[in-house]
Amino acid sequence: MKPKLIVLTGAGISAESGLRTFRDSDGLWEGYDIYEVASPMGWEKNPTLVQDFYNMRRKDVMAASPNSAHTLLAKLEEWYDVRIITQNIDDLHERGGSTRVLHLHGEILKKRSVLNDTELYPVLEDIQMGELAPDGGQFRPHVVWFGEAVTMIEPAVLEIVQADIFVLIGTSLNVYPAAGLVDYLRPGVPRYIIDKKIPPVKGSDYHLIEKPATEGMAELMELLKK
Numbered sequence: 437m438k439p440k441l442i443v444l445t446g447a448g449i450s451a452e453s454g455l456r457t458f459r460d461s462d463g464l465w466e467g468y469d470i471y472e473v474a475s476p477m478g479w480e481k482n483p484t485l486v487q488d489f490y491n492m493r494r495k496d497v498m499a500a501s502p503n504s505a506h507t508l509l510a511k512l513e514e515w516y517d518v519r520i521i522t523q524n525i526d527d528l529h530e531r532g533g534s535t536r537v538l539h540l541h542g543e544i545l546k547k548r549s550v551l552n553d554t555e556l557y558p559v560l561e562d563i564q565m566g567e568l569a570p571d572g573g574q575f576r577p578h579v580v581w582f583g584e585a586v587t588m589i590e591p592a593v594l595e596i597v598q599a600d601i602f603v604l605i606g607t608s609l610n611v612y613p614a615a616g617l618v619d620y621l622r623p624g625v626p627r628y629i630i631d632k633k634i635p636p637v638k639g640s641d642y643h644l645i646e647k648p649a650t651e652g653m654a655e656l657m658e659l660l661k662k
């Protein structure tokens with residue numbers, strides 16, 4: 437049995453692939469009102485604006501490639517049972533080779549009917565208003581909006597409580613319940629943070645690697661590889 441290495445990632449791990457983060461200086465939330473483009477209220481008010489926001493980000497994701505932080509995480513599967521829990525809606529962990537990825541906030545390359553949040557369909561092009569699912573509901577991105585339930589949080593807690601090692605990469609820990617996952621770590625589990633600017637986090641027993649994700653993962657590999 438390989439030790440369980442649980443990784444919680446955020447937008448920072450995809451930054452070096454050219455995808456914008458949310459709260460950095462040039463972040464997405466600088467240019468958009470979260471509630472207009474990523475909430476049920478925004479969808480009610482102007483669904484086309486919401487579709488356009490995700491259609492644009494989907495094009496960016498498809499044009500991006502995994503970076504070495506993604507691929508090194510996949511390489512760790514040689515020695516560890518690696519479980520990725522990501523807040524990201526891109527597919528760069530999967531394209532980087534990770535085999536167990538749990539998306540807390542959905543996946544931009546999937547769509548679903550507004551009437552059913554479990555029947556998922558792949559999507560590689562724009563979703564248009566008027567494009568209906570077989571159940572007659574309007575197609576929308578399979579993404580968790582602010583104010584919507586994070587249905588994957590329970591499976592994520594079940595992963596975190598089993599961690600033998602924990603790594604936090606590229607998240608400001610601003611958004612709950614994702615940020616609260618760190619509270620479920622068993623005491624004494626070795627824990628690492630890789631971030632270009634280490635976020636405030638409770639507890640002083642973290643091994644801090646204050647570097648961009650690609651450099652930080654190269655350093656972590658030296659510490660963890662067998």
Ligand code: APR
Pocket residue numbers: 445446447448449451452457458459460463523524541605606607608609610611630631632633634635647648649650
């Ligand atoms: N390498 C490592 N870390 C980086 C890099 C980089 N190249 N660039 C940015 N970071 C770090 C920042 O320092 C910050 O800690 O990544 C983090 C990005 O934070 P946010 O922009 O808040 O992104 P994230 O934490 O993933 O946001 C969580 O908020 O808006 C919602 O649903 C959205 O999933 C998202 C959630």
